[in-house]
Amino acid sequence: MSSWLDYTINGLIVGNVYALVAVGLALIFGVSRLINFAQGSIYLVGAYIGWVAVVQLHTPLPLTIIVVAVAAAIVGLIIERFGLRPLQNSVRIAPLLATIGISFVLDQLVMLTFSPNPRALPSQLPDVRFQVGGGTIGPLDLLIAGVGLTSALLLFVFLRYSKLGWAVRATAQDRDAAMQMGVDVNRVNQAVFGIAAALGGVSGLLVGMYYNQIDTAMSLQATLKGVVAEVVGGAGNVPGAVIGSLLLGLVESYGVAVFGTSYRNLFAFLLLVVVLVLRPNGLFASARQAPPEPLTGTFIAPSRPVRIPRWALAVAAAIFAILPLFPVSFYVLQTLINAWLLGMLALSLTLVAGTIGQVSLGHAALLAIGAYTSALLSLTLNVPVGLAIIGGGLMSAALGTLLISPSFRLRGHYVSIATLAIGEIVSLVILNWESVTRGPIGISGIPPLSLFGTELISPTSIYWFSFAVMVVLALLQGRLLTSHLGRSFRAIRDDDIAARAYGLSLNRYKSLAFIFGGFAAGVSGGIAAHLYSYINHETFNTQQSILALTVVILGGLGNVVGAMLGAVALVGLPEVFRIAAEYRILIYGIVLLLLVRFRPQGLLGTI
Amino acid sequence: MAEQLNSMLSLRGLTRRFGGLTAVDAIDLDLAKGELVSIIGPNGAGKTTLFNLITGLDRPDAGEVRFEGQDVTGFSPERLAGEGIARTFQLGRVFGNLSVMDNVLIGAHTRLRAVKPTVPVIGPLLELGLALLRPSSVRNEEERLREEVKAILARFGERLLPRIDQPAYSLSYANRRRVEIARALALQPRLLLLDEPTAGMNPTETAEMQALVAELKAEGLTILLIEHKLEMVMRLSDCVIVMDEGKKIAEGPGEVVRSDPKVIEAYLGHGLSGTSEQESAA
Ligand SMILES: Nc1ncnc2c1ncn2[C@@H]1O[C@H](COP(=O)(O)OP(=O)(O)OP(=O)(O)O)[C@@H](O)[C@H]1O
Ligand SMILES: [Mg+2]
Numbered sequence: 001m002s003s004w005l006d007y008t009i010n011g012l013i014v015g016n017v018y019a020l021v022a023v024g025l026a027l028i029f030g031v032s033r034l035i036n037f038a039q040g041s042i043y044l045v046g047a048y049i050g051w052v053a054v055v056q057l058h059t060p061l062p063l064t065i066i067v068v069a070v071a072a073a074i075v076g077l078i079i080e081r082f083g084l085r086p087l088q089n090s091v092r093i094a095p096l097l098a099t100i101g102i103s104f105v106l107d108q109l110v111m112l113t114f115s116p117n118p119r120a121l122p123s124q125l126p127d128v129r130f131q132v133g134g135g136t137i138g139p140l141d142l143l144i145a146g147v148g149l150t151s152a153l154l155l156f157v158f159l160r161y162s163k164l165g166w167a168v169r170a171t172a173q174d175r176d177a178a179m180q181m182g183v184d185v186n187r188v189n190q191a192v193f194g195i196a197a198a199l200g201g202v203s204g205l206l207v208g209m210y211y212n213q214i215d216t217a218m219s220l221q222a223t224l225k226g227v228v229a230e231v232v233g234g235a236g237n238v239p240g241a242v243i244g245s246l247l248l249g250l251v252e253s254y255g256v257a258v259f260g261t262s263y264r265n266l267f268a269f270l271l272l273v274v275v276l277v278l279r280p281n282g283l284f285a286s287a288r289q290a291p292p293e294p295l296t297g298t299f300i301a302p303s304r305p306v307r308i309p310r311w312a313l314a315v316a317a318a319i320f321a322i323l324p325l326f327p328v329s330f331y332v333l334q335t336l337i338n339a340w341l342l343g344m345l346a347l348s349l350t351l352v353a354g355t356i357g358q359v360s361l362g363h364a365a366l367l368a369i370g371a372y373t374s375a376l377l378s379l380t381l382n383v384p385v386g387l388a389i390i391g392g393g394l395m396s397a398a399l400g401t402l403l404i405s406p407s408f409r410l411r412g413h414y415v416s417i418a419t420l421a422i423g424e425i426v427s428l429v430i431l432n433w434e435s436v437t438r439g440p441i442g443i444s445g446i447p448p449l450s451l452f453g454t455e456l457i458s459p460t461s462i463y464w465f466s467f468a469v470m471v472v473l474a475l476l477q478g479r480l481l482t483s484h485l486g487r488s489f490r491a492i493r494d495d496d497i498a499a500r501a502y503g504l505s506l507n508r509y510k511s512l513a514f515i516f517g518g519f520a521a522g523v524s525g526g527i528a529a530h531l532y533s534y535i536n537h538e539t540f541n542t543q544q545s546i547l548a549l550t551v552v553i554l555g556g557l558g559n560v561v562g563a564m565l566g567a568v569a570l571v572g573l574p575e576v577f578r579i580a581a582e583y584r585i586l587i588y589g590i591v592l593l594l595l596v597r598f599r600p601q602g603l604l605g606t607i
Numbered sequence: 608m609a610e611q612l613n614s615m616l617s618l619r620g621l622t623r624r625f626g627g628l629t630a631v632d633a634i635d636l637d638l639a640k641g642e643l644v645s646i647i648g649p650n651g652a653g654k655t656t657l658f659n660l661i662t663g664l665d666r667p668d669a670g671e672v673r674f675e676g677q678d679v680t681g682f683s684p685e686r687l688a689g690e691g692i693a694r695t696f697q698l699g700r701v702f703g704n705l706s707v708m709d710n711v712l713i714g715a716h717t718r719l720r721a722v723k724p725t726v727p728v729i730g731p732l733l734e735l736g737l738a739l740l741r742p743s744s745v746r747n748e749e750e751r752l753r754e755e756v757k758a759i760l761a762r763f764g765e766r767l768l769p770r771i772d773q774p775a776y777s778l779s780y781a782n783r784r785r786v787e788i789a790r791a792l793a794l795q796p797r798l799l800l801l802d803e804p805t806a807g808m809n810p811t812e813t814a815e816m817q818a819l820v821a822e823l824k825a826e827g828l829t830i831l832l833i834e835h836k837l838e839m840v841m842r843l844s845d846c847v848i849v850m851d852e853g854k855k856i857a858e859g860p861g862e863v864v865r866s867d868p869k870v871i872e873a874y875l876g877h878g879l880s881g882t883s884e885q886e887s888a889a
Binding site: 300302304483484485487488490491494495497499500501503504505508511512515516606607 | 685688689693694696701702703704705710713716717719722731732738749774776790
């Protein structure tokens with residue numbers, strides 16, 4: 001009974017909401033060339049402040065909107081002042097990591113304050129629908145359209161006719177020239193973050209009312225959708241962001257009409273990947289742009305890695321190897337097994353994010369590919385578990401590299417967006433491809449770890465197995481780093497243009513890095529599958545990707561020993577201090593922020 | 608003008624526009640084997656953009672680039688490096704976290720053979736395998752290249768050799784420029800493009816650099832040089848090309864070009880170019 005007109009109206013309304021997020025992202029990108037990964041968290045904060053206002057304070061609707069806009073703007077100003085301004089003169093990776101960390105901290109704070117359970121957010125509007133042609137439209141639709149148009153108008157007037165608005169435009173056009181003309185770039189940043197946050201917060205409120213439900217998972221979705229819309233419209237292009245948002249809303253709405261609700265996000269991310277590959281400057285980018293010659297500033301913090309003598313490493317390895325011979329508790333072994341699995345993932349990520357400079361936010365997808373492959377090989381084809389795990393590693397290497405390859409032509413923040421989206425695509429495919437992956441039910445009864453026909457059941461044997469695998473992977477990676485590939489990867493990270501001018505093909509070497517790294521991650525996922533005996537599409541999620549990233553930064557980007565040390569520290573220390581599980585993610589986020597600010601080279605230094 | 612036979616590089620009508628601005632406007636240029644041609648011109652004349660077009664980092668809107676008789680217009684930079692074109696960058700693009708040794712070894716990347724078998728499709732995988740296994744052929748090649756790098760670094764006297772294991776970011780500005788040139792030499796180029804190699808250098812350092820370029824020329828290397836220090840240009844060049852606002856406004860032996868009224872006009876019109884001071888301040 002739902003007509004096409006209904007789907008069109010729905011698409012435009014949802015597009016309107018995306019636009020509120022995307023416009024903020026575009027403004028921020030325009031003045032600071034930064035993709036604000038915390039935008040979705042502000043949207044989340046807006047939704048919950050709205051809930052407090054509506055449900056607890058019973059504010060009337062206009063006041064609710066104002067309260068949310070002001071409160072969100074304040075959050076935005078705080079982020080700008082304390083999260084990003086101190087990083088103005090640091091390496092290019094720093095603000096990227098900072099917004100990721102901020103987003104994590106905000107999401108966790110909301111979750112800890114309000115619990116992760118969904119809440120209803122009533123719209124305060126009468127529940128009537130008007131007939132329009134063949135479809136219907138409700139007061140909330142009109143409100144959303146009205147807020148969207150009003151914001152667009154206000155923003156237009158601000159940018160066009162106010163002095164600060166002029167400064168924003170000047171900075172977006174040419175930051176250096178604007179500074180020379182006496183524009184106060186800090187004030188411009190403040191203005192932009194305040195506006196972006198106010199719009200984002202109101203957007204969260206409206207979406208909460210639209211679906212009459214809010215929960216903490218909204219944040220990541222909003223960031224992703226906003227970024228998709230912004231990139232489709234052309235990064236930094238404000239009108240483009242509006243058009244991109246409406247387009248995204250329509251694509252999703254029609255996609256849902258044809259294929260069903262569970263495909264909604266798949267369309268968004270496919271649209272993103274297609275645009276990034278075919279038109280990385282957005283649909284409306286004027287001419288092909290050559291990168292301006294001085295791409296100043298290095299990507300990662302320069303540092304001299306801490307040199308650890310070989311014998312010390314050998315001693316440390318020996319101590320961990322003989323640890324189970326001593327009377328240690330099951331709990332300690334269990335914790336360390338987790339650390340070794342995370343260590344393998346961190347080895348993989350430190351290679352792609354650190355050594356070759358592709359900050360992947362979708363690394364958990366490689367775990368998932370390895371886990372599903374290994375589980376299915378051993379369950380349906382009766383492949384011995386040891387071989388199945390290697391199969392998982394190989395599949396992750398091959399499929400992962402193939403999936404991530406569209407991002408090879410991208411740089412910096414775009415790589416992170418693309419990998420985040422590709423990670424989401426993988427988990428959506430796992431959810432929807434029921435004939436192979438068993439969809440939402442997941443895979444149960446995965447056979448336990450075994451080696452040459454002997455099952456590894458005791459914690460001790462599992463400990464040794466996972467430790468040995470990690471050490472072998474680490475040794476291989478160390479060897480890789482000392483080869484010509486190690487220096488080629490690092491050269492591409494430090495300056496891809498100079499690298500190309502000296503004959504290094506970016507596709508070839510990024511592929512090799514992802515093949516090697518994908519294998520390690522796939523093996524880690526494979527072992528995990530046999531250890532857990534049950535996996536589903538949510539077993540390997542973005543939180544793990546971010547945790548791995550924190551481990552990698554903590555140990556030092558590209559640093560093999562650092563990756564293992566970081567894994568032990570981040571898994572072990574919360575256990576030692578008996579920190580409750582729900583606070584851990586918050587702490588990881590804070591650790592990431594502190595590192596970026598005070599020790600960007602990590603504990604052992606960048607290699 | 609070089610006869611077609613031993614022509615190294617020839618540009619015909621090369622043009623690049625940025626929006627309304629024509630940064631490189633129908634440039635013709637011929638460079639014969641063993642020649643050193645300098646390109647001078649005020650700031651923003653389009654010299655660096657011209658280099659980007661020759662090395663494939665940017666694509667022309669019109670015109671043609673021929674290298675050793677072959678049409679290479681629109682080739683990727685990787686491919687042109689493989690053909691034997693090496694360049695340095697005006698603003699210095701060393702690999703900051705790599706040691707001096709590794710920086711220069713990257714220059715020799717196109718010459719790797721043992722570790723990079725030219726097998727289609729599985730070539731990259733073989734490369735990964737060989738990098739991990741390192742049979743003696745690979746180890747010997749690496750050893751040979753390392754020796755070669757040391758020989759190249761020795762050309763800079765004691766400037767770089769004692770710092771061979773230091774990361775490039777820790778070097779002085781002048782030393783980073785030297786590393787760039789060493790990296791270019793490691794490619795064993797047939798054509799070398801130098802973009803203001805002495806920018807930011809003091810007179811002693813400039814004299815050293817000038818001597819090195821003269822040496823390279825004497826060894827028969829073909830060089831295209833962008834340089835603001837006219838003294839050096841006059842001494843080294845077989846031919847000087849003057850660019851202004853994307854166009855070639857004069858061409859010929861140094862002394863002739865120098866007294867060309869159009870050239871004087873271009874320089875005076877834009878205010879005398881003081882790029883060297885500007886660079887060192889940056
Ligand atoms: N990627 C780009 N996008 C837009 N304009 C560009 C780009 N690259 C160069 N330009 C413009 O093209 C013109 C020529 O620049 P180019 O760097 O080639 O000059 P140059 O002769 O090397 O100057 P200098 O002596 O200062 O190095 C300048 O006006 C510059 O602003
Ligand atoms: Mg230049």
